[in-house]
Amino acid sequence: MTTQEEVRHLTAAELIDVVLDAGSFASWDRTVVDPEPSDAYRADLAKARAKAGTDESVLTGEGLIRGSRVAIVVSEFAFLAGSIGLSAADRIVEAIERATREGLPVLAGPASGGTRMQEGTLAFLSMVKITAAVRAHRAAGHPYLVYLRHPTTGGVMASWGSLGHVTVAEPGALLGFLGPRVYEALYGKKFPENVQVSENLFNQGLIDAVVPPEQLPEIVHRALTILTRRASAPVTAPDTLNVRPADAGAWASIQISRNPRRPDLRQLLAYGAHDVLPLNGTGEGEKDPGLMLAMARFGQQSCIVLGHIRPRPSQDTKMGPGSLREARRGMRLAEELGIPLLTVIDTAGAALSKEAEEGGMAGEIARSLHELIGLKSATVSVLLGQGAGGGALALLPADRTIAAQHSWLSPLPPEGASAIVHRSTEFAPAMSEAQGVNVASLYANGIVDHIVDERPDAAEEGRAFCERLAGAIEYELSELAAVPVEELLPRRVARYHSLGR
Structure with a gap:
């Protein structure tokens, strides 16, 4: 593909046929009542209807x-470039x-140049x-999913x-x-290439994925399975509820947690x-490789997942401030959609740099x-491995905390604590014991509620360990449901209020 024009893009009706189960579409559209048009605009509307085969620039239904x-709202670009006038907006x-009234998720598929210029400011407004309708829909806890199609610009992209x-x-x-033709007309030069394309928006953390239309049903299906199908049956208590802290000391656990083969x-x-x-990404033009954000189910328990990911060889993925802005996107999603949040802590520490500051x-x-x-x-929070400093603390507060046997939590990596107290890193093992960073101390102090055993090291049994941990997560999510x-809120505050007493 050398230019966007070489690809044929689906019409609204074709997209509906591709995405929806065969024969399931039912239109919600009422007869359009046009605003009082000029003769020229009346002619434009007649030509648009003949060209597009639709009565307006959007089709809606279920x-x-x-x-x-x-519910589905899809633009028809062949109708006056998918522009939005008063009738289209009403639809x-x-x-x-x-x-919103019927409790349905919405899938929106815009393809539009934005506001209909023939209708001016009222169409713009x-x-x-x-936006108010979308806000009310989201505030009611219903999913609003968007599939951005070629091209989407102007007020539609901005709403x-x-x-x-x-x-x-x-x-x-x-x-x-801003459409590239408008930019060129206003400024007398072309807009830089490969900026306003979906792949670049993905790289910048503005959108979640780039997929062809035929893959869209699978994406929507997975999202709705997570967001709308809530488990009701209780979960059988897992064997991990009987696990107690390992006998290994704090320094031994720290060394085990640093194994690069440990599952993350x-x-x-x-x-x-x-x-x-x-x-x-954040959805606001930022992404950070130190954090992963996802929707998922553990057993039948749905949740928003966010957590640290370990750096791959030759990578530096220490958690930067962008990671936490992305994490807060996940927090907002959990709260707005009414599903639990799972945080996973596994970090050698937040980034220490000019950029981070x-x-x-x-x-x-x-x-x-x-x-x-x-x-x-x-x-629910999970201590999976390393838990150093503010990077770990930022994801810790939760109603229940699960810990792998050899995970840990400390104000700094032990070497840093040793350097502060002794002006040398050689006392790191003793500092880790004195500070009570390991699971035995965390469990004794009520910070950890549920321990998942390692037999004897998660790095040696990655799949089996992850399956046990997943069982513990499913149980805790089920109990909180x-x-x-x-x-939950006053209990959560009281949990940390009484530490050390």
């Missing part, structure tokens, strides 16, 4: 995706409001009421195209605020979770703690 009922708002809980895009799609969050999701849907690392840790301690969703959030 259908099934892998058996799940979904979108009515569809989203109906989906209609983006406000569309209902950028508000998805999950946002994916068509390969090679032109996506941006990626392996936990691969071996222990189902219907995993990775998310990407100027990016507000300390403030981001504070804001993460602020969000977690008052999050209006059930929370039975407790109203209003009861």
Whole structure:
């Protein structure tokens, strides 16, 4: 593919046929009432209807995706470049409001140049009421999913195209605020190439994935399986509830936790979770390789997952401030969608650099703690391996904490603590014992509730260990599901209020 024009893009009707189960679509569209047009605009509308074969620039309705009922709002670009006038805006708002009333998820598929210029400022302001409808839908706890199609620009990209809980895009799609032709007309030069394309938006952490239309049903199915199918049956208590801290000392556990072959969050999701849907970045133009964000199910228990990932060889993935901004996106998703949050802690420490300081690392840790301690969703944290400093603390507060036997938690890596106290790193082993960083101390002090055994080292039995840990996660999520959030919040605060007493 050398240019975007060489690819034929699906019409609204074709996209509906590709995404929805065969024969399941039912239109919600009412007869369009046009605003009082000029003769020229009346002629434009007549030509658009003849060309597109639709009465407006959007089609709305409902259908099934892998058996799940979904509301759908899809742009028809052939109708005046998919532009949004008053009638199109009314159609979108009515569809989203109906989906909200009926408790349906919405899949939006915009492809639009933005506001309809023939209708001017009133059409421009209609983006406000569309955004209000999306906000009400999200506030009611219903999923709003977006598939950005070629091209999506202007007011559409700046409103209902950028508000998805999950946002994916068509390969090679032109996506941006200002259309390149407008930019060239205004500034007399071409807009830089390969900026306003879906793949670059993914690289910048603005969208979650780039997928062709035929793969969209699978993405939507996984998202809805996680977000809308809630387990009701209790989970059998796992054997790990009987596990007690290992006999190994703190320094031994620290050395075990640093084994590069030790399983991390990626392996936990691969071996222990189902219907995993990775998310990407903050959605605000930032991503950090030190953190992973996803939706997933452990057994029948759905959750938002966020956690540290271990660096691959030759990588530096220490957690920067962008990681915590991405983490707070996950926290907001859990709270808004009404599903639990799982945090996974495995870090040698937050990034120590000029960039981290100027990016507000300390403030981001504070804001993460602020969000977690008052999050209006059930929370489970997992100490998977290393737990050094503010990078670990930022993901710790939770209603229940699970720990691998050889995980640990300390204000600094023991070498750093030794350097502060003794001006040398050689006292790191003694410092780790004195500070009570290992699971035995954390369990004795009520910080850890549930221990998952290593037989004798998770690095030697990666799949089996991850399966045991997944069982423990499923159990804790299930137990919390039975407790109203209003009861969880004061318990969560009291849990940390009484430390050391």
